Amino acid sequence: MSLVLQGQVGRGEFSREVDVTVQHGEILAIVGANGSGKSTVLQTIAGIAALKSGRLSFDNVVWDEPITKIFTPAQDRHCGVVFQDLRLFPHLSLIANVAYGLRATGLSKQEAHARAAEELTLVGLDELADRKPGQVSGGERQRVALARALVLRPPVLLLDEPFASVDVSSRQGLRDLLPSLVQGYQGSVVLVSHDPEDVQALATNILAFG
Amino acid sequence: MKQRFSPVVLAMAAIAVAFIALPILAILVRAPWSDAWDIVAQKTTRDALLVSLQTSVIAACIASIIGIPLSWVLARSSGRGISVLRTISIVPIVLPPVVGGIALLAAFGRRGVVGQYLYDWWGVSLPFTRTAVVMAQVFVALPFFVLAVEAAFRQNDRHLEEAAETLGASPLRVFLTVALPLARPAIIAGFALSWARSLGEFGASITFAGSFPSKTQTLPMAVYELVSVDYQLSLVLSLLMVAISVAVLVGLRDRWMSGDEQ
Numbered sequence: 001m002s003l004v005l006q007g008q009v010g011r012g013e014f015s016r017e018v019d020v021t022v023q024h025g026e027i028l029a030i031v032g033a034n035g036s037g038k039s040t041v042l043q044t045i046a047g048i049a050a051l052k053s054g055r056l057s058f059d060n061v062v063w064d065e066p067i068t069k070i071f072t073p074a075q076d077r078h079c080g081v082v083f084q085d086l087r088l089f090p091h092l093s094l095i096a097n098v099a100y101g102l103r104a105t106g107l108s109k110q111e112a113h114a115r116a117a118e119e120l121t122l123v124g125l126d127e128l129a130d131r132k133p134g135q136v137s138g139g140e141r142q143r144v145a146l147a148r149a150l151v152l153r154p155p156v157l158l159l160d161e162p163f164a165s166v167d168v169s170s171r172q173g174l175r176d177l178l179p180s181l182v183q184g185y186q187g188s189v190v191l192v193s194h195d196p197e198d199v200q201a202l203a204t205n206i207l208a209f210g
Numbered sequence: 211m212k213q214r215f216s217p218v219v220l221a222m223a224a225i226a227v228a229f230i231a232l233p234i235l236a237i238l239v240r241a242p243w244s245d246a247w248d249i250v251a252q253k254t255t256r257d258a259l260l261v262s263l264q265t266s267v268i269a270a271c272i273a274s275i276i277g278i279p280l281s282w283v284l285a286r287s288s289g290r291g292i293s294v295l296r297t298i299s300i301v302p303i304v305l306p307p308v309v310g311g312i313a314l315l316a317a318f319g320r321r322g323v324v325g326q327y328l329y330d331w332w333g334v335s336l337p338f339t340r341t342a343v344v345m346a347q348v349f350v351a352l353p354f355f356v357l358a359v360e361a362a363f364r365q366n367d368r369h370l371e372e373a374a375e376t377l378g379a380s381p382l383r384v385f386l387t388v389a390l391p392l393a394r395p396a397i398i399a400g401f402a403l404s405w406a407r408s409l410g411e412f413g414a415s416i417t418f419a420g421s422f423p424s425k426t427q428t429l430p431m432a433v434y435e436l437v438s439v440d441y442q443l444s445l446v447l448s449l450l451m452v453a454i455s456v457a458v459l460v461g462l463r464d465r466w467m468s469g470d471e472q
Contacts, residue, residue: 048372074375087373091391100387101377152377 002026003156003188007054009037009044015052016040020207022156022188029191029199032209038192039084042158045190046081047074058156058188075104080154080187084161086145088133094144095120095129101152119151120144122181139170143177150181159191163198175201237452241445249446257424258432259450262409265340265428269347270355270405277355277404278397282385284356285363296360300353310349311417318345318418342419343426347408354407355400362396363389399462406458410451 003022008015016037022028030038043049044056047063050071056064063072088097095116102112120126123143125136133141142163149157162178163171179202193199199206242249249255284296302310318325318336328334336342366389374384390397412430421431429451436444 046376048375074372075378075380077376078378079376081373081376083369083373085369087367087369089370089374089388100374100379104374104378104380104383148377 003045003058003190005041005045005051005054005056007056008052009040009049010052011040011043011049014040016209018054020190022190022205024186024188026205027189027191027203028205028207029193029203030207030209031193031196031199034194036209038209039160042081042160042190042192045077045156046079046158047072047077077156078152078154079156079158080149080152081158082142082145082149082160082162084164086133086141088141088144088148090133093130093132094125094136097133097144098148098151100148105152116147116151119147123147123177137170139166139174142166142170142174146174146178146181153185153187155187157185157187157189159189159193161193161195162191163193163195178202234452237445237448241449242442245442246446246449249443250450252443254423254432255443255447258427258429258447261340261343261424261426262428262430265343265347266405266408266411269344269351269408270401272344272348273352273355273404273408274397274401277352277359277400278390281356281359282363282389285360299356302350303353303357307350307411307413308417310414311346314342314346314349314414314418318342337418338420338422338426340419340426343415343428346415346418347411350411350414351404351407355404358400358403359393359396362393366392402458402462406455409454 002024003020005018005020007018009018010016014035014037018037018041020028020030020041030041032038040049044051044064051064051066053066055062058077061072062068062070063077064070089100092100095113098116098119099109099112102115103109107115117126117129120129123146125140125143125147128136128140133144136144146162163174166174175198191198191202250259280299284292284299305313315322315337317323318328320326320329320335320337325336328336336345370388370392371384374388379387409428410430411428412434415426415428416431416434419426421427421435423432427435429447433444433447433451436447
């Protein structure tokens with residue numbers, strides 16, 4: 001069944017009814033106007049926002065169900081998230097950013113950095129490994145954010161406007177890169193975008209938010 | 211455009227600055243510079259300086275170690291209980307230090323609320339020891355640390371902490387690897403402020419620890435005791451403390467004095 005979200009998402013005053021199902025290996029694109037709650041859906045799946053009502057489950061394990069007070073914290077859901085504003089750790093080098101989640105799983109620094117280095121190579125940034133996020137371009141930061149999420153091989157990958165902070169010239173490169181990165185990837189992907197070209201290039205299914 | 215001020219405002223501002231600067235300059239003018247080194251090298255002076263440095267550094271370390279978790283809890287909780295906690299934590303800022311000393315005696319004195327058990331059960335007597343000096347310093351300095359660091363934790367980008375959570379980090383790991391490093395400048399500033407406050411502490415420590423040369427007598431206590439006996443010596447010691455204070459402020463200048471955030 002994979003990822004199933006049925007209910008009301010929202011933060012503060014805002015709320016909207018949502019019915020989303022994403023199978024393994026599927027890339028669902030949610031499109032719609034600003035403020036239609038696309039990002040809130042991703043935050044709810046990731047566990048940094050709570051459902052107002054209804055139920056969120058992954059492979060029949062309930063992650064969030066207000067009526068039964070079930071709520072799995074973000075740290076235990078292991079969703080890979082690429083945030084719209086990236087949220088790279090400014091005080092850590094690129095390789096330490098990518099290794100962050102691996103370290104949290106208990107890997108030694110050496111192992112974590114070795115695997116992070118491989119992932120950085122995949123996104124073409126192996127030579128910038130020791131730079132800080134503030135010392136590289138927007139497109140490079142975007143790749144780091146992707147690598148940081150993908151290195152964990154997350155069962156659920158959430159991409160929030162993954163190319164929003166990238167200039168047009170590097171956008172195409174990333175668009176070409178992403179499918180190769182998620183190739184053979186068996187997880188469920190939810191992509192939020194307002195750019196039809198992104199959606200066209202990546203999505204297997206489309207859901208429109210009014 | 212450059213701001214224009216009324217002469218009255220400028221004059222009053224000048225009076226305010228002079229009121230603070232003049233006494234400090236007066237120390238520089240009156241200090242017996244030629245004998246300064248001999249005086250500093252005296253045993254009383256060296257002992258007081260040593261006690262001061264030792265106790266104030268330990269106090270600043272303790273204030274940091276217990277102040278960081280407190281600041282974090284205060285910054286990331288809300289509700290009435292937290293407001294009460296915050297108020298309690300900063301009371302020593304407005305409390306007369308000598309009252310702090312009395313309070314410490316009431317709590318940890320040999321017949322104090324806690325002190326009586328320390329003494330009866332383990333034979334531990336805290337007042338009039340060097341430990342008491344440190345306790346008095348932590349009491350007055352901790353609020354300065356908490357004010358500086360809590361503000362920084364509040365300003366931290368919570369989005370980064372959320373990102374860390376999605377990467378599988380436990381609350382403790384988020385705190386240690388994201389929140390703490392991002393607040394590092396404020397923690398350094400808080401350490402320096404609480405250290406400076408500890409170094410200058412007088413009222414609470416002389417009440418709770420007494421002024422025993424080479425045991426509990428700190429520089430400010432030495433200055434106070436010498437002022438009626440040897441004015442020249444007290445001037446030199448004051449000069450020493452002015453130098454240390456100015457050094458702390460200069461060290462913090464970028465962080466504190468510019469008026470904006472990093």
